Amino acid sequence: MIGLTAEPLALEPLIAAVRDDAHGAIVTFLGVTRATSNGDARPVAALDYEAYPAMAQAELEAIADEARARFGPLRIAMLHRTGRVALGEASVAIAVGTPHRAAAFAACAFAIDALKARVEIWKNECYADGARAWAPNAEAAP
Amino acid sequence: MEVRVLAFARLRELCGFGERRVVCPSGATLEDLWRELARESVEFAALRPSTRFARNGALASGTTVLADGDEVAFLPPVGGG
Numbered sequence: 001m002i003g004l005t006a007e008p009l010a011l012e013p014l015i016a017a018v019r020d021d022a023h024g025a026i027v028t029f030l031g032v033t034r035a036t037s038n039g040d041a042r043p044v045a046a047l048d049y050e051a052y053p054a055m056a057q058a059e060l061e062a063i064a065d066e067a068r069a070r071f072g073p074l075r076i077a078m079l080h081r082t083g084r085v086a087l088g089e090a091s092v093a094i095a096v097g098t099p100h101r102a103a104a105f106a107a108c109a110f111a112i113d114a115l116k117a118r119v120e121i122w123k124n125e126c127y128a129d130g131a132r133a134w135a136p137n138a139e140a141a142p
Numbered sequence: 143m144e145v146r147v148l149a150f151a152r153l154r155e156l157c158g159f160g161e162r163r164v165v166c167p168s169g170a171t172l173e174d175l176w177r178e179l180a181r182e183s184v185e186f187a188a189l190r191p192s193t194r195f196a197r198n199g200a201l202a203s204g205t206t207v208l209a210d211g212d213e214v215a216f217l218p219p220v221g222g223g
Contacts, residue, residue: 031223121222122151134152136219
C-alpha cells in the first residue's frame with residue numbers, strides 16, 4: 001500500500017498491510033495539518049496538496065525500496081493525501097513492520113524524512129484570512 | 143517536433159498552464175524550452191535556480207536534448223508531508 005489518495009487517511013489499513021507473523025514491531029507516523037506554519041503567525045485553515053502522480057508514485061516506491069535495503073527485513077506502507085486537507089486531518093501516513101522495534105523506528109523516520117525531501121508533492125497553505133502561499137519544505141532539493 | 147509540458151505549483155500559476163503542447167525546433171534542450179517559456183514572465187524566469195527538470199518521468203539536466211512526444215515537467219522545491 002504505497003501511493004497517493006484523495007481520501008481521508010486512517011492508520012488501520014496501513015497497519016493491516018504491514019502485519020506479519022515474523023514481525024514483533026509496527027511503528028506508525030501521521031503528519032497532521034498544523035494551525036500555523038514555521039515563521040508565519042497567520043492561522044492556517046487548510047492545506048491543498050498537488051502532485052505529479054507518476055513521479056510521486058515512483059519516488060515513494062524508491063524510498064520504500066531504500067528503507068528495505070537499509071533497515072530490512074521489513075514491510076512498509078506509505079500514503080499521501082492530494083487535494084484539500086482540513087486543519088487537524090492527516091496529510092501523510094506511514095506504517096513500518098519489522099522483527100524488532102529499533103529498525104521500525106529508524107525506517108519510519110527515514111521514510112518521512114526522504115518523502116519531505118524528494119517526493120513530487122507541493123503544499124499550498126490556505127490561511128484563515130483567505131490568502132494562500134506555496135510552502136516548500138526546508139529539506140527540499142535543490 | 144512537439145513536446146508536452148507540465149508545470150506544478152508556483153510555476154503552474156506563473157506560466158498560466160498546468161499542461162500545454164509546445165512546438166520546439168529539432169535539437170532543442172530542456173534549458174532552451176525553459177528559456178522560451180520564461181520570456182513570457184520575469185517572475186517565472188527568476189525561479190530557474192530552484193527549479194528541477196524532468197523528462198518522461200525522470201529527473202534530467204538542462205542540457206538534455208528533447209525528442210518528439212516527450213513529456214517535460216518543471217518542478218519547484220517539494221512540499222509534501
